[in-house]
Amino acid sequence: MARKFLLCFHDFSVWNFQKVAPILENLKDLIGAPFSVLVIPDTEKASPEAVQEFRDTLFRLQSEGFELALHGYKHKAEFSQGRSYMGIIGMNLTHGEAEFAGLSEYESSRLLQQGLSAWKSLLDKKPEAFIPPTWYSNKFLPGQVRALGLLYEDRFSITSAAGRRYASAVTSFAGIPDFLMKPAFKFGELILQLPVGLPRFALHPVDFPERETAVRNLLRTALGSGRRLAFYRDL
Numbered sequence: 462m463a464r465k466f467l468l469c470f471h472d473f474s475v476w477n478f479q480k481v482a483p484i485l486e487n488l489k490d491l492i493g494a495p496f497s498v499l500v501i502p503d504t505e506k507a508s509p510e511a512v513q514e515f516r517d518t519l520f521r522l523q524s525e526g527f528e529l530a531l532h533g534y535k536h537k538a539e540f541s542q543g544r545s546y547m548g549i550i551g552m553n554l555t556h557g558e559a560e561f562a563g564l565s566e567y568e569s570s571r572l573l574q575q576g577l578s579a580w581k582s583l584l585d586k587k588p589e590a591f592i593p594p595t596w597y598s599n600k601f602l603p604g605q606v607r608a609l610g611l612l613y614e615d616r617f618s619i620t621s622a623a624g625r626r627y628a629s630a631v632t633s634f635a636g637i638p639d640f641l642m643k644p645a646f647k648f649g650e651l652i653l654q655l656p657v658g659l660p661r662f663a664l665h666p667v668d669f670p671e672r673e674t675a676v677r678n679l680l681r682t683a684l685g686s687g688r689r690l691a692f693y694r695d696l
């Protein structure tokens with residue numbers, strides 16, 4: 462396998478698409494190619510006009526070659542739903558964003574189905590991958606995702622729909638304290654140099670514009686590293 466890296470823009474939603482879509486286009490111009498966008502599919506509380514505009518934007522991105530992946534359902538959850546102890550810890554650490562953390566088999570499957578049906582109301586193609594919000598999961602979710610024929614990603618690895626597993630270190634700048642920001646960018650450069658594995662860059666709307674310059678420099682380093690930008694669907 463030629464050396465590759467993944468660029469994954471997280472948390473694209475009906476609430477932020479107007480602001481984020483131009484950021485995606487700018488990054489596409491920098492890289493010279495489209496990349497992976499992780500979509501939060503829930504539009505329950507949005508106006509019909511916003512939903513329609515969001516849908517149009519998703520179709521436009523798709524037609525420009527961006528690949529779209531499913532990123533949970535609401536990216537937010539309540540404490541109930543019978544979470545395990547570790548699940549409650551996961552929820553606490555992420556301010557309630559880890560909606561799949563520690564769920565029971567039944568609740569996990571139900572939430573995954575809700576995510577998928579929200580996706581289907583927006584798009585007619587199936588997602589290229591499923592990535593649980595914040596990567597916190599439960600022991601049933603990887604199997605449930607693969608049973609749907611979708612690629613599954615956790616914090617340290619990616620498993621294709623066919624069951625092939627890739628070690629994959631990820632660097633992400635969202636939700637980390639300022640004093641760790643420089644080390645996080647250093648880590649991003651480091652994982653490009655690892656002899657094995659598929660480095661991943663996880664970007665979030667909150668990275669822009671605050672960390673835009675550093676992000677663009679890191680992407681230039683990635684492009685200059687001899688690695689090729691890959692899609693989930695190539696795995």
Ligand SMILES: [Zn+2]
Pocket residue numbers: 471472532536594595
């Ligand atoms: Zn997310």
